Amino acid sequence: MSDTISSSQDAATPIVIVGHVDHGKSTLIGRLLHDTDNLQDGKVAQIIESSKKRGLKIEWSFLLDSLQIERDQGVTVDSTRIPFKLGSREYVIVDAPGHRQFLRNMITGAADAEAAVLVVDAVEGAREQTRRHAMLLHLIGIRHVIVLLNKVDLLDFDQAKIEAVEVSVNELLGKLGLEAAYFVPASARDGDNIASRSDRMAWYKGPTLTEALARVPTPASRSELALRFPVQDVYRFGDKRYVAGRIERGRVRVGDTVVIGTQKTPARIASIESWHTAPHVSASAGQSIAVTLEPDVIPDRGDLLHHVDTPPTQASRVRARLFWLRQEPLRVGESFRLRLATAEHAVTVTSIESVVNLDDLTMYPGTEVPPEGFAEITLAAAENIQFDAFAPGTPDGRGVLVDLQQRIVGGAPLIGPAEIAVGEKAIHPSASAVSTQDRQRVKGHKGSVFWLTGLSGAGKSTLARAAENALFAAGVDVSVLDGDTLRAGLCKDLGFAEADRTENVRRAAEVARILRDAGQVVLVALISPLRSDRELARQIIGEGFEEVFVDADLGTCEQRDPKGLYAAARAGKISGFTGIDAPYEAPQAPALRVATDNGSVEKAVSQLVSFVEGSVRTGGNARVRS
Ligand SMILES: Nc1ncnc2c1ncn2[C@@H]1O[C@H](COP(=O)(O)OS(=O)(=O)O)[C@@H](OP(=O)(O)O)[C@H]1O
Numbered sequence: 001m002s003d004t005i006s007s008s009q010d011a012a013t014p015i016v017i018v019g020h021v022d023h024g025k026s027t028l029i030g031r032l033l034h035d036t037d038n039l040q041d042g043k044v045a046q047i048i049e050s051s052k053k054r055g056l057k058i059e060w061s062f063l064l065d066s067l068q069i070e071r072d073q074g075v076t077v078d079s080t081r082i083p084f085k086l087g088s089r090e091y092v093i094v095d096a097p098g099h100r101q102f103l104r105n106m107i108t109g110a111a112d113a114e115a116a117v118l119v120v121d122a123v124e125g126a127r128e129q130t131r132r133h134a135m136l137l138h139l140i141g142i143r144h145v146i147v148l149l150n151k152v153d154l155l156d157f158d159q160a161k162i163e164a165v166e167v168s169v170n171e172l173l174g175k176l177g178l179e180a181a182y183f184v185p186a187s188a189r190d191g192d193n194i195a196s197r198s199d200r201m202a203w204y205k206g207p208t209l210t211e212a213l214a215r216v217p218t219p220a221s222r223s224e225l226a227l228r229f230p231v232q233d234v235y236r237f238g239d240k241r242y243v244a245g246r247i248e249r250g251r252v253r254v255g256d257t258v259v260i261g262t263q264k265t266p267a268r269i270a271s272i273e274s275w276h277t278a279p280h281v282s283a284s285a286g287q288s289i290a291v292t293l294e295p296d297v298i299p300d301r302g303d304l305l306h307h308v309d310t311p312p313t314q315a316s317r318v319r320a321r322l323f324w325l326r327q328e329p330l331r332v333g334e335s336f337r338l339r340l341a342t343a344e345h346a347v348t349v350t351s352i353e354s355v356v357n358l359d360d361l362t363m364y365p366g367t368e369v370p371p372e373g374f375a376e377i378t379l380a381a382a383e384n385i386q387f388d389a390f391a392p393g394t395p396d397g398r399g400v401l402v403d404l405q406q407r408i409v410g411g412a413p414l415i416g417p418a419e420i421a422v423g424e425k426a427i428h429p430s431a432s433a434v435s436t437q438d439r440q441r442v443k444g445h446k447g448s449v450f451w452l453t454g455l456s457g458a459g460k461s462t463l464a465r466a467a468e469n470a471l472f473a474a475g476v477d478v479s480v481l482d483g484d485t486l487r488a489g490l491c492k493d494l495g496f497a498e499a500d501r502t503e504n505v506r507r508a509a510e511v512a513r514i515l516r517d518a519g520q521v522v523l524v525a526l527i528s529p530l531r532s533d534r535e536l537a538r539q540i541i542g543e544g545f546e547e548v549f550v551d552a553d554l555g556t557c558e559q560r561d562p563k564g565l566y567a568a569a570r571a572g573k574i575s576g577f578t579g580i581d582a583p584y585e586a587p588q589a590p591a592l593r594v595a596t597d598n599g600s601v602e603k604a605v606s607q608l609v610s611f612v613e614g615s616v617r618t619g620g621n622a623r624v625r626s
């Protein structure tokens with residue numbers, strides 16, 4: 001057996017570099033890599049060549065462009081993570097081309113950054129993006145910030161002018177709860193104070209950028225913390241079962257007794273192995289290993305192995321800080337999957353504690369999180385979630401929210417268990433045991449909602465019922481939610497006042513969502529006269545909501561008057577009738593418009609059925625009618 005192998009993963013210090021567009025971030029990265037001898041052979045020649053072609057002096061930002069091209073072509077792994085060395089110390093530059101990418105990088109753990117370089121143009125000073133970036137650094141918890149005041153050549157290296165900018169940038173950072181560790185006046189283009197001291201600023205006695213980087217504290221070793229070994233997979237070879245994963249924290253030794261996640265089963269570590277090496281007696285944070293257990297218990301992927309006396313926090317309701325990435329608001333009741341190391345939990349947002357006001361960083365109580373906003377929320381799962389509270393710059397508690405399609409919708413660092421407040425509605429919604437993919441495979445189509453809106457008499461019910469028939473005959477699992485029908489039961493307490501119609505739409509949307517989640521194609525036929533109400537339905541249903549405008553003008557509908565309601569409304573027997581004395585707001589950009597005032601019913605039905613089939617059939621199953 002070999003001795004403990006120490007972790008190689010702790011080695012590189014991630015440094016995130018951010019800055020307002022055109023403040024010189026790309027130039028800085030190119031210059032830094034060059035001046036510290038971190039460019040591969042040929043790279044410099046390439047840059048000089050492209051610069052010359054454009055009749056420019058050396059344009060360092062082309063280096064990043066060329067890395068980007070390589071990434072697009074799949075040559076390099078990831079241009080947003082650029083490794084470099086200063087002496088014997090290794091760093092990774094985490095480039096964040098834009099706000100969204102920056103957040104995404106931070107959220108997915110691509111950057112467990114300890115420190116940041118904030119690039120500020122000396123002439124322009126701090127701008128909107130500078131502010132936003134600084135705020136993100138604050139929210140994410142990066143405390144070690146180096147401000148690089150770039151382009152000081154444009155201020156003639158003048159001490160008074162430079163210090164004036166320093167004061168104003170410091171003021172901004174101070175308001176955001178940040179303090180610059182260093183403030184380096186520099187010219188990235190010319191190399192002043194990047195890797196070598198500028199002789200054009202003799203008055204400056206602080207560190208160059210590379211000196212400041214060398215002073216960034218090294219990440220604390222995670223090997224001394226309590227053991228956390230998230231199970232990635234369980235393999236069987238011969239008569240042995242191997243539990244594989246990467247140790248996230250702490251150290252494990254042969255002979256240790258560990259507890260296995262939610263099963264709470266104790267077991268002894270019988271052996272520690274890793275790929276192509278002799279078995280080990282112990283292993284520590286950062287290493288990928290496989291262990292065998294005695295007795296031979298079978299953990300699940302996502303289970304956390306830990307020592308008996310140092311368990312993680314365990315709670316089914318957790319408080320999270322939310323970095324919301326979607327362009328739509330988030331509301332209470334939405335469900336997601338919470339990824340945490342190798343574990344995945346179905347969670348529902350049960351409350352929004354507070355929302356961050358992006359103008360002054362104050363928190364206010366809110367009922368929704370605005371698009372790309374920040375908030376503190378409570379997530380509830382059906383089972384216990386095991387976690388360690390989020391610590392900036394580490395993978396601890398680094399939750400990520402994904403939607404049904406496994407797309408990342410937000411970062412949710414877990415900050416602790418959520419107490420149940422007095423009188424709070426403590427609900428624990430559970431997720432389906434059947435996956436969306438399995439449902440699709442069996443049914444041959446996706447679950448979707450087609451929301452038919454239009455005046456009374458426009459033909460919503462006629463079309464929905466005929467399409468129901470045709471789709472069912474074609475093997476589609478379809479159902480109809482019709483206004484009149486719902487109002488006879490589920491919505492019988494509702495009238496036609498605006499608030500009642502909104503509630504009517506909300507209930508129909510919630511039911512449609514449940515049916516959609518069960519894999520059905522749902523045709524909703526509801527006047528739903530207000531755009532804001534249909535927007536609400538879209539929010540509730542989310543993925544797979546399609547608005548269909550059943551379009552017949554008021555004159556036609558009134559002339560048809562299949563139920564005699566227009567006549568009754570004109571006679572004053574019904575008040576608040578849509579189109580007569582209550583509004584109808586036609587959709588502005590429906591996914592489909594079916595004109596029903598100048599064609600046959602069959603033609604309109606066929607148009608709707610083709611659209612539905614084209615939208616819901618997956619892959620090779622598409623059977624679109626013409
Ligand atoms: N005041 C008033 N305004 C509109 N409609 C009225 C009203 N009173 C009764 N009805 C009958 O109710 C049906 C509309 O119900 P909906 O649930 O689709 O309406 S809404 O979406 O809540 O606006 C509607 O059905 P359709 O004609 O199929 O649209 C009518 O049959």
Ligand SMILES: Nc1ncnc2c1ncn2[C@@H]1O[C@H](COP(=O)(O)OP(=O)(O)O)[C@@H](O)[C@H]1O
Nearest residue numbers: 456457458459460461462562596599600601604
């Ligand atoms: N192209 C068409 N599509 C749908 N309905 C039509 C069309 N042309 C005429 N109609 C007639 O219009 C009436 C629509 O009534 P209905 O389906 O109850 O409307 P809604 O549900 O929108 O109130 C029916 O009598 C139907 O036969």
